[in-house]
Amino acid sequence: DGGITQSPKYLFRKEGQNVTLSCEQNLNHDAMYWYRQDPGQGLRLIYYSQIVNDFQKGDIAEGYSVSREKKESFPLTVTSAQKNPTAFYLCASSFPGTGAGQPQHFGDGTRLSIL
Amino acid sequence: DQQVKQNSPSLSVQEGRISILNCDYTNSMFDYFLWYKKYPAEGPTFLISISSIKDKNEDGRFTVFLNKSAKHLSLHIVPSQPGDSAVYFCAASVRNRDDKIIFGKGTRLHILP
Numbered sequence: 001d002g003g004i005t006q007s008p009k010y011l012f013r014k015e016g017q018n019v020t021l022s023c024e025q026n027l028n029h030d031a032m033y034w035y036r037q038d039p040g041q042g043l044r045l046i047y048y049s050q051i052v053n054d055f056q057k058g059d060i061a062e063g064y065s066v067s068r069e070k071k072e073s074f075p076l077t078v079t080s081a082q083k084n085p086t087a088f089y090l091c092a093s094s095f096p097g098t099g100a101g102q103p104q105h106f107g108d109g110t111r112l113s114i115l
Numbered sequence: 116d117q118q119v120k121q122n123s124p125s126l127s128v129q130e131g132r133i134s135i136l137n138c139d140y141t142n143s144m145f146d147y148f149l150w151y152k153k154y155p156a157e158g159p160t161f162l163i164s165i166s167s168i169k170d171k172n173e174d175g176r177f178t179v180f181l182n183k184s185a186k187h188l189s190l191h192i193v194p195s196q197p198g199d200s201a202v203y204f205c206a207a208s209v210r211n212r213d214d215k216i217i218f219g220k221g222t223r224l225h226i227l228p
Contacts, residue, residue: 004158035218040124042204042218043159058215090158103149104216106158 003027006091006107013078013085014115021076021110023091032074033092033104036060043090049074050096078112086114118142119207121219129227134192136222138205141186145207149216150179150190153202162203163190166210192224200226 004025013019025032031050035043045058049068063082068074074093078085088111092104120139128134136150146167151159165172165179165188172179178191192199205219 006158009156040220042119042121042220044218045215048215092158103161103164105161106151108158109156111156 004091004093004105004107006089006110009108009110011110011112012115013112016080018077018079019085019112021078021089021091021112023074023076023107024072025074025091025093025105025107026072027093027105028071029093029105030071030096031094031104032068033094034058034064034066034074034076035090035092037088037090037109046076046089085112087112117219118145119205119217119219121203121205121222123222124220125223125225127225127227128195130197131194134190134195134199134224134226136190136192136203136205136224138188138190138219139186140188140207142207142209142217143186144209145217146210147208148179148181148188149206149208150177151204151206151218153204153221159204195226197226197228200224 007022033048034046044060046064047066049055065077090109091107094104149164150162152162153159163174163177163179165181170181181188202221202223204221206216208216
């Protein structure tokens, strides 16, 4: 059963700590993405990767870091430099060429809260 | 500046009637448009898309209309069903440039019994 798995579903972080959100996909997609959703807001792109060992900053990359060592995995680290990390984080993947008709598929998200 | 705008935060429609969700965009380079549906605490799911070479795309109860001159698209759901109650995101991208999609802020649709 193919899909995107995000873990954990809920995550709590103390101020000053880094925390890593997991995203794994078995859809054989080349491209992977991280978005952040805040109440009343759309999805804002944090980082994306079109191929293994390569990634680009999105619109709100400050305070975040990623790696793409494997095709299936695209973990997101929320660092202590992120001033307002409380949000719902969504991971997505797609075949290349979204503009050619390849929609992104999303995981069920991780809700991060600061203690 | 928002490139994809959904000006109605919420919409209520009677079950069985037509739901019309609207979306405007500012970037004339956008040539591929998508609609996603999202339930609370879940990820968005792809609903329907349209290329800029078309002005209409239909899939079952869902139809998307594109008016390029007005930079406007709309999603029609008919007949509306209780399970359609969700947040709907409009999104747009530029073909063959990169794989980035720009999302609107979403419209919450309530289907009334």
